[in-house]
Amino acid sequence: MTLIRLTGVTKTFPAASKAAAPVVAVDDVSLAVAQGEVCGIIGYSGAGKSTVLRLVNALESPTSGTVEIDGTDITRLNERALRALRGDIGMIFQQFNLFDSRTVAKNVAYPLEVARRPRAEITARVDELLRFVGLADKARSFPEQLSGGQKQRVGIARALATSPRILLADEATSALDPDTTQEVLALLRRVNAELGVTILVITHEMDVIRTLADRVIVMEHGRIIEAGEVFDVLSAPRHPATRRFVASIIDDVPAGEQLRVLRERHPGRIVTFTVRDGDVTQADIFAALSSHGVRFELIHGGINDIRGRVFGHLTLALTGETDAVQRAIDAASAFAPLLEEDTRG
Numbered sequence: 001m002t003l004i005r006l007t008g009v010t011k012t013f014p015a016a017s018k019a020a021a022p023v024v025a026v027d028d029v030s031l032a033v034a035q036g037e038v039c040g041i042i043g044y045s046g047a048g049k050s051t052v053l054r055l056v057n058a059l060e061s062p063t064s065g066t067v068e069i070d071g072t073d074i075t076r077l078n079e080r081a082l083r084a085l086r087g088d089i090g091m092i093f094q095q096f097n098l099f100d101s102r103t104v105a106k107n108v109a110y111p112l113e114v115a116r117r118p119r120a121e122i123t124a125r126v127d128e129l130l131r132f133v134g135l136a137d138k139a140r141s142f143p144e145q146l147s148g149g150q151k152q153r154v155g156i157a158r159a160l161a162t163s164p165r166i167l168l169a170d171e172a173t174s175a176l177d178p179d180t181t182q183e184v185l186a187l188l189r190r191v192n193a194e195l196g197v198t199i200l201v202i203t204h205e206m207d208v209i210r211t212l213a214d215r216v217i218v219m220e221h222g223r224i225i226e227a228g229e230v231f232d233v234l235s236a237p238r239h240p241a242t243r244r245f246v247a248s249i250i251d252d253v254p255a256g257e258q259l260r261v262l263r264e265r266h267p268g269r270i271v272t273f274t275v276r277d278g279d280v281t282q283a284d285i286f287a288a289l290s291s292h293g294v295r296f297e298l299i300h301g302g303i304n305d306i307r308g309r310v311f312g313h314l315t316l317a318l319t320g321e322t323d324a325v326q327r328a329i330d331a332a333s334a335f336a337p338l339l340e341e342d343t344r345g
Protein backbone atom coordinates (compact mmCIF):
# COMPACT_ATOMS: atom_id res chain seq x y z
CA MET A 1 0.00 0.00 0.00
CA THR A 2 1.31 3.44 -0.96
CA LEU A 3 1.55 5.78 2.02
CA ILE A 4 3.29 8.78 0.44
CA ARG A 5 2.63 9.76 -3.16
CA LEU A 6 3.88 12.81 -5.05
CA THR A 7 2.48 13.27 -8.53
CA GLY A 8 4.00 15.79 -10.93
CA VAL A 9 5.10 18.04 -8.09
CA THR A 10 6.85 21.31 -8.85
CA LYS A 11 7.89 23.84 -6.22
CA THR A 12 9.07 27.25 -7.36
CA PHE A 13 10.37 29.89 -4.97
CA PRO A 14 10.12 33.56 -5.97
CA ALA A 15 13.26 35.27 -7.23
CA ALA A 16 15.45 36.71 -4.48
CA SER A 17 15.73 40.00 -6.42
CA LYS A 18 14.30 41.59 -9.55
CA ALA A 19 17.40 40.59 -11.52
CA ALA A 20 17.29 36.95 -10.41
CA ALA A 21 15.17 34.15 -11.83
CA PRO A 22 12.72 32.20 -9.68
CA VAL A 23 14.18 29.04 -8.16
CA VAL A 24 12.66 25.76 -9.28
CA ALA A 25 13.54 23.73 -6.19
CA VAL A 26 11.49 20.66 -7.16
CA ASP A 27 10.74 20.03 -10.82
CA ASP A 28 7.97 17.64 -11.85
CA VAL A 29 8.71 15.00 -9.23
CA SER A 30 6.60 11.86 -8.94
CA LEU A 31 7.36 9.23 -6.33
CA ALA A 32 5.62 6.66 -4.18
CA VAL A 33 6.70 5.27 -0.83
CA ALA A 34 5.03 2.10 0.39
CA GLN A 35 3.84 1.63 3.95
CA GLY A 36 6.62 0.09 6.04
CA GLU A 37 9.35 0.96 3.57
CA VAL A 38 12.61 2.84 4.23
CA CYS A 39 13.33 5.08 1.28
CA GLY A 40 16.51 7.13 0.89
CA ILE A 41 16.91 10.34 -1.10
CA ILE A 42 20.43 11.23 -2.18
CA GLY A 43 21.93 13.97 -4.34
CA TYR A 44 24.20 16.98 -4.27
CA SER A 45 23.52 20.12 -2.24
CA GLY A 46 20.66 22.16 -3.67
CA ALA A 47 19.10 19.18 -5.49
CA GLY A 48 15.76 19.77 -3.77
CA LYS A 49 15.85 16.96 -1.19
CA SER A 50 14.82 19.00 1.85
CA THR A 51 12.11 20.71 -0.14
CA VAL A 52 10.62 17.30 -0.96
CA LEU A 53 10.48 16.46 2.77
CA ARG A 54 8.90 19.83 3.53
CA LEU A 55 6.27 19.14 0.88
CA VAL A 56 5.53 15.76 2.46
CA ASN A 57 4.83 17.28 5.88
CA ALA A 58 3.03 20.27 4.37
CA LEU A 59 5.52 22.87 5.58
CA GLU A 60 5.59 23.89 1.92
CA SER A 61 2.77 23.58 -0.57
CA PRO A 62 3.46 22.60 -4.18
CA THR A 63 3.29 25.19 -6.96
CA SER A 64 1.69 22.44 -9.02
CA GLY A 65 1.06 18.72 -8.66
CA THR A 66 -0.35 16.77 -5.73
CA VAL A 67 1.02 15.38 -2.48
CA GLU A 68 -1.00 12.53 -1.00
CA ILE A 69 -0.59 10.86 2.36
CA ASP A 70 -2.52 7.62 2.61
CA GLY A 71 -4.68 8.67 -0.33
CA THR A 72 -5.54 12.15 0.99
CA ASP A 73 -4.44 15.21 -1.00
CA ILE A 74 -2.80 17.23 1.77
CA THR A 75 -2.73 20.50 -0.18
CA ARG A 76 -6.47 20.83 0.40
CA LEU A 77 -6.55 20.33 4.16
CA ASN A 78 -7.88 22.90 6.63
CA GLU A 79 -5.88 23.87 9.73
CA ARG A 80 -7.44 21.24 11.91
CA ALA A 81 -6.79 18.42 9.44
CA LEU A 82 -3.23 19.72 8.97
CA ARG A 83 -2.57 19.42 12.70
CA ALA A 84 -3.79 15.82 12.61
CA LEU A 85 -1.53 15.17 9.62
CA ARG A 86 1.50 16.58 11.43
CA GLY A 87 0.81 14.21 14.31
CA ASP A 88 1.09 11.41 11.78
CA ILE A 89 4.50 12.60 10.51
CA GLY A 90 7.55 12.92 12.77
CA MET A 91 10.72 14.67 11.72
CA ILE A 92 14.36 14.60 12.87
CA PHE A 93 17.17 16.94 11.88
CA GLN A 94 20.95 17.15 11.53
CA GLN A 95 21.18 19.73 14.34
CA PHE A 96 18.64 17.86 16.51
CA ASN A 97 16.55 21.05 17.10
CA LEU A 98 15.90 20.29 20.78
CA PHE A 99 14.61 22.91 23.22
CA ASP A 100 17.67 23.75 25.33
CA SER A 101 15.64 25.06 28.25
CA ARG A 102 13.53 21.92 28.52
CA THR A 103 14.59 18.64 30.10
CA VAL A 104 14.81 15.52 27.98
CA ALA A 105 11.41 14.38 29.27
CA LYS A 106 9.89 17.80 28.55
CA ASN A 107 11.32 17.77 25.03
CA VAL A 108 9.69 14.42 24.34
CA ALA A 109 6.45 15.60 25.99
CA TYR A 110 6.24 18.73 23.83
CA PRO A 111 4.22 17.36 20.85
CA LEU A 112 1.81 15.73 23.32
CA GLU A 113 1.36 19.01 25.21
CA VAL A 114 0.62 20.77 21.93
CA ALA A 115 -1.93 18.03 21.19
CA ARG A 116 -3.43 18.69 24.68
CA ARG A 117 -3.15 15.10 25.83
CA PRO A 118 -3.98 14.41 29.52
CA ARG A 119 -1.02 14.75 31.90
CA ALA A 120 -1.06 11.12 33.06
CA GLU A 121 -1.04 9.90 29.48
CA ILE A 122 1.87 12.20 28.63
CA THR A 123 3.93 10.94 31.58
CA ALA A 124 3.33 7.31 30.65
CA ARG A 125 4.07 7.87 26.98
CA VAL A 126 7.30 9.80 27.69
CA ASP A 127 8.51 6.99 29.98
CA GLU A 128 7.76 4.43 27.32
CA LEU A 129 9.54 6.42 24.60
CA LEU A 130 12.64 7.10 26.70
CA ARG A 131 12.90 3.41 27.47
CA PHE A 132 12.53 2.60 23.76
CA VAL A 133 15.44 4.88 22.83
CA GLY A 134 17.51 3.77 25.85
CA LEU A 135 17.51 7.09 27.73
CA ALA A 136 15.24 6.38 30.70
CA ASP A 137 18.03 7.54 33.04
CA LYS A 138 18.35 10.93 31.29
CA ALA A 139 14.76 12.11 31.72
CA ARG A 140 15.78 15.03 33.95
CA SER A 141 18.92 15.99 32.04
CA PHE A 142 19.09 19.01 29.76
CA PRO A 143 20.19 18.72 26.12
CA GLU A 144 23.54 20.42 26.80
CA GLN A 145 24.41 17.53 29.15
CA LEU A 146 24.01 14.95 26.37
CA SER A 147 26.27 13.63 23.63
CA GLY A 148 25.29 14.09 19.99
CA GLY A 149 24.00 10.55 19.70
CA GLN A 150 21.94 10.93 22.87
CA LYS A 151 20.51 14.22 21.57
CA GLN A 152 19.43 12.53 18.36
CA ARG A 153 17.83 9.72 20.33
CA VAL A 154 15.83 12.36 22.19
CA GLY A 155 14.95 13.84 18.79
CA ILE A 156 13.72 10.43 17.66
CA ALA A 157 11.69 9.91 20.86
CA ARG A 158 10.09 13.33 20.40
CA ALA A 159 9.36 12.64 16.73
CA LEU A 160 7.62 9.40 17.73
CA ALA A 161 5.61 10.92 20.60
CA THR A 162 2.34 11.13 18.70
CA SER A 163 2.82 7.62 17.23
CA PRO A 164 3.26 8.81 13.64
CA ARG A 165 3.16 6.38 10.75
CA ILE A 166 5.84 8.36 8.92
CA LEU A 167 9.28 9.54 10.05
CA LEU A 168 11.21 12.07 7.95
CA ALA A 169 14.96 12.32 8.58
CA ASP A 170 17.00 15.14 7.06
CA GLU A 171 20.72 14.28 7.41
CA ALA A 172 19.93 12.92 10.88
CA THR A 173 23.35 11.33 11.41
CA SER A 174 25.57 13.77 9.49
CA ALA A 175 26.73 15.55 12.66
CA LEU A 176 27.70 12.28 14.39
CA ASP A 177 30.88 10.20 14.46
CA PRO A 178 30.83 6.75 12.77
CA ASP A 179 30.16 4.70 15.95
CA THR A 180 27.38 6.99 17.09
CA THR A 181 25.97 6.95 13.57
CA GLN A 182 25.74 3.16 13.77
CA GLU A 183 23.88 3.38 17.10
CA VAL A 184 21.35 5.83 15.71
CA LEU A 185 20.92 3.76 12.54
CA ALA A 186 20.29 0.67 14.66
CA LEU A 187 17.61 2.61 16.54
CA LEU A 188 16.02 3.79 13.29
CA ARG A 189 15.95 0.18 12.07
CA ARG A 190 14.04 -0.76 15.22
CA VAL A 191 11.65 2.15 14.65
CA ASN A 192 10.93 0.68 11.24
CA ALA A 193 10.91 -3.02 12.14
CA GLU A 194 9.25 -2.94 15.58
CA LEU A 195 6.92 0.03 15.21
CA GLY A 196 6.27 -0.35 11.48
CA VAL A 197 7.07 3.31 10.84
CA THR A 198 7.66 4.27 7.21
CA ILE A 199 10.89 6.25 6.93
CA LEU A 200 12.05 8.75 4.33
CA VAL A 201 15.72 9.68 4.83
CA ILE A 202 17.85 12.30 3.15
CA THR A 203 21.54 11.56 3.36
CA HIS A 204 24.91 11.89 1.70
CA GLU A 205 26.31 9.03 3.78
CA MET A 206 26.96 5.62 2.26
CA ASP A 207 26.36 3.87 5.61
CA VAL A 208 22.89 5.30 5.98
CA ILE A 209 21.76 4.14 2.55
CA ARG A 210 23.56 0.81 2.83
CA THR A 211 22.28 -0.24 6.24
CA LEU A 212 18.92 1.51 6.44
CA ALA A 213 17.29 2.04 3.06
CA ASP A 214 15.34 -0.51 1.03
CA ARG A 215 15.16 1.76 -1.97
CA VAL A 216 16.95 4.92 -3.04
CA ILE A 217 15.94 7.96 -5.09
CA VAL A 218 18.60 10.15 -6.69
CA MET A 219 17.84 13.83 -7.26
CA GLU A 220 19.62 16.48 -9.31
CA HIS A 221 18.45 20.03 -10.07
CA GLY A 222 15.03 19.37 -8.59
CA ARG A 223 14.42 16.22 -10.64
CA ILE A 224 14.56 12.51 -9.92
CA ILE A 225 17.26 11.15 -12.21
CA GLU A 226 17.36 7.58 -10.95
CA ALA A 227 15.52 5.35 -8.48
CA GLY A 228 15.59 1.70 -7.55
CA GLU A 229 16.76 -0.99 -5.15
CA VAL A 230 19.79 0.17 -3.15
CA PHE A 231 22.05 -2.58 -4.48
CA ASP A 232 21.19 -1.85 -8.11
CA VAL A 233 21.57 1.91 -7.88
CA LEU A 234 24.85 1.80 -5.94
CA SER A 235 26.49 -1.09 -7.78
CA ALA A 236 25.41 -0.18 -11.31
CA PRO A 237 24.36 3.48 -11.43
CA ARG A 238 23.04 4.41 -14.87
CA HIS A 239 22.96 8.20 -14.84
CA PRO A 240 26.36 9.96 -15.01
CA ALA A 241 25.46 12.21 -12.07
CA THR A 242 24.52 9.15 -10.02
CA ARG A 243 27.86 7.56 -10.93
CA ARG A 244 29.70 10.67 -9.77
CA PHE A 245 27.70 10.85 -6.56
CA VAL A 246 28.14 7.15 -5.78
CA ALA A 247 31.88 7.41 -6.51
CA SER A 248 32.08 10.34 -4.10
CA ILE A 249 30.49 8.42 -1.22
CA ILE A 250 32.15 5.07 -1.88
CA ASP A 251 35.58 6.18 -3.02
CA ASP A 252 36.97 2.75 -3.95
CA VAL A 253 38.33 3.74 -7.38
CA PRO A 254 41.59 5.71 -7.39
CA ALA A 255 41.50 8.98 -9.31
CA GLY A 256 43.52 12.15 -9.73
CA GLU A 257 46.42 12.53 -7.35
CA GLN A 258 45.82 9.12 -5.78
CA LEU A 259 46.10 7.44 -9.19
CA ARG A 260 49.24 9.44 -10.04
CA VAL A 261 50.91 8.23 -6.84
CA LEU A 262 49.93 4.62 -7.58
CA ARG A 263 51.38 4.88 -11.11
CA GLU A 264 54.61 6.28 -9.75
CA ARG A 265 54.91 3.51 -7.19
CA HIS A 266 53.93 0.57 -9.40
CA PRO A 267 55.46 -0.34 -12.72
CA GLY A 268 53.32 -2.11 -15.28
CA ARG A 269 49.72 -1.54 -16.18
CA ILE A 270 47.20 -0.39 -13.67
CA VAL A 271 43.65 -1.57 -14.20
CA THR A 272 40.50 -1.46 -12.12
CA PHE A 273 37.94 -4.25 -12.33
CA THR A 274 34.36 -4.05 -11.14
CA VAL A 275 33.21 -6.93 -8.94
CA ARG A 276 29.48 -7.45 -8.64
CA ASP A 277 27.44 -10.23 -7.06
CA GLY A 278 25.79 -12.32 -9.72
CA ASP A 279 28.10 -11.03 -12.47
CA VAL A 280 31.69 -11.72 -11.49
CA THR A 281 33.69 -12.65 -8.40
CA GLN A 282 37.22 -11.77 -7.37
CA ALA A 283 38.17 -15.43 -7.94
CA ASP A 284 37.03 -15.20 -11.59
CA ILE A 285 39.30 -12.23 -12.18
CA PHE A 286 42.33 -13.69 -10.42
CA ALA A 287 41.92 -17.01 -12.26
CA ALA A 288 41.76 -15.26 -15.65
CA LEU A 289 44.90 -13.26 -14.89
CA SER A 290 46.83 -16.26 -13.52
CA SER A 291 46.02 -18.42 -16.51
CA HIS A 292 48.03 -16.03 -18.70
CA GLY A 293 51.07 -16.12 -16.45
CA VAL A 294 50.74 -12.48 -15.45
CA ARG A 295 51.90 -11.24 -12.07
CA PHE A 296 49.46 -9.00 -10.27
CA GLU A 297 49.32 -7.03 -7.10
CA LEU A 298 46.22 -5.56 -5.45
CA ILE A 299 47.02 -1.87 -4.91
CA HIS A 300 43.65 -0.28 -4.21
CA GLY A 301 40.02 -1.24 -3.87
CA GLY A 302 36.98 -1.76 -1.75
CA ILE A 303 34.22 -4.29 -1.33
CA ASN A 304 30.79 -3.12 -0.22
CA ASP A 305 28.23 -5.37 1.39
CA ILE A 306 24.58 -4.51 0.97
CA ARG A 307 22.53 -7.00 2.93
CA GLY A 308 24.72 -9.89 1.89
CA ARG A 309 25.25 -8.87 -1.73
CA VAL A 310 28.69 -7.54 -2.59
CA PHE A 311 30.06 -5.16 -5.16
CA GLY A 312 33.18 -3.08 -5.43
CA HIS A 313 36.35 -2.37 -7.30
CA LEU A 314 39.79 -3.96 -7.42
CA THR A 315 42.71 -1.95 -8.74
CA LEU A 316 45.61 -4.16 -9.80
CA ALA A 317 49.12 -3.51 -11.02
CA LEU A 318 49.91 -6.08 -13.74
CA THR A 319 53.46 -6.98 -14.73
CA GLY A 320 54.78 -9.41 -17.30
CA GLU A 321 55.35 -9.64 -21.01
CA THR A 322 53.31 -6.92 -22.79
CA ASP A 323 51.25 -9.27 -24.99
CA ALA A 324 50.53 -11.61 -22.13
CA VAL A 325 49.35 -8.71 -19.99
CA GLN A 326 47.04 -7.61 -22.78
CA ARG A 327 45.66 -11.12 -23.22
CA ALA A 328 45.11 -11.43 -19.48
CA ILE A 329 43.25 -8.13 -19.38
CA ASP A 330 41.12 -9.17 -22.36
CA ALA A 331 40.29 -12.47 -20.67
CA ALA A 332 39.38 -10.90 -17.33
CA SER A 333 37.48 -8.00 -18.86
CA ALA A 334 35.38 -10.40 -20.92
CA PHE A 335 33.21 -10.73 -17.83
CA ALA A 336 34.37 -8.04 -15.39
CA PRO A 337 33.69 -4.44 -16.45
CA LEU A 338 37.04 -2.74 -16.77
CA LEU A 339 38.04 0.78 -15.91
CA GLU A 340 41.45 1.27 -17.41
CA GLU A 341 44.06 3.82 -16.35
CA ASP A 342 42.32 7.10 -15.90
CA THR A 343 39.43 5.51 -14.14
CA ARG A 344 37.28 8.36 -13.05
CA GLY A 345 38.74 11.22 -15.10
Ligand SMILES: Nc1ncnc2c1ncn2[C@@H]1O[C@H](COP(=O)(O)OP(=O)(O)OP(=O)(O)O)[C@@H](O)[C@H]1O
Pocket residue numbers: 013014023024025043044045046047048049050051052
Ligand atom coordinates in the same frame (compact mmCIF):
# COMPACT_ATOMS: atom_id res chain seq x y z
N1 LIG B 1 12.44 28.98 1.23
C1 LIG B 1 13.20 29.07 0.12
N2 LIG B 1 13.25 30.22 -0.59
C2 LIG B 1 14.00 30.33 -1.71
N3 LIG B 1 14.73 29.32 -2.23
C3 LIG B 1 14.73 28.15 -1.56
C4 LIG B 1 13.97 27.95 -0.36
N4 LIG B 1 14.16 26.68 0.07
C5 LIG B 1 14.99 26.10 -0.82
N5 LIG B 1 15.33 26.97 -1.80
C6 LIG B 1 16.20 26.69 -2.95
O1 LIG B 1 15.73 25.52 -3.57
C7 LIG B 1 16.81 24.69 -4.00
C8 LIG B 1 16.70 23.32 -3.34
O2 LIG B 1 16.90 23.46 -1.94
P1 LIG B 1 16.87 22.25 -0.92
O3 LIG B 1 17.11 22.81 0.42
O4 LIG B 1 15.63 21.46 -1.14
O5 LIG B 1 18.13 21.39 -1.40
P2 LIG B 1 18.83 20.12 -0.71
O6 LIG B 1 18.91 19.07 -1.75
O7 LIG B 1 18.16 19.81 0.56
O8 LIG B 1 20.31 20.67 -0.43
P3 LIG B 1 21.31 20.37 0.82
O9 LIG B 1 21.92 19.02 0.53
O10 LIG B 1 22.30 21.46 0.72
O11 LIG B 1 20.53 20.41 2.07
C9 LIG B 1 18.07 25.45 -3.65
O12 LIG B 1 18.49 26.17 -4.78
C10 LIG B 1 17.62 26.38 -2.55
O13 LIG B 1 18.41 27.54 -2.52
Ligand SMILES: [Mg+2]
Pocket residue numbers: 049050051170
Ligand atom coordinates in the same frame (compact mmCIF):
# COMPACT_ATOMS: atom_id res chain seq x y z
MG1 LIG C 1 18.73 19.85 2.53
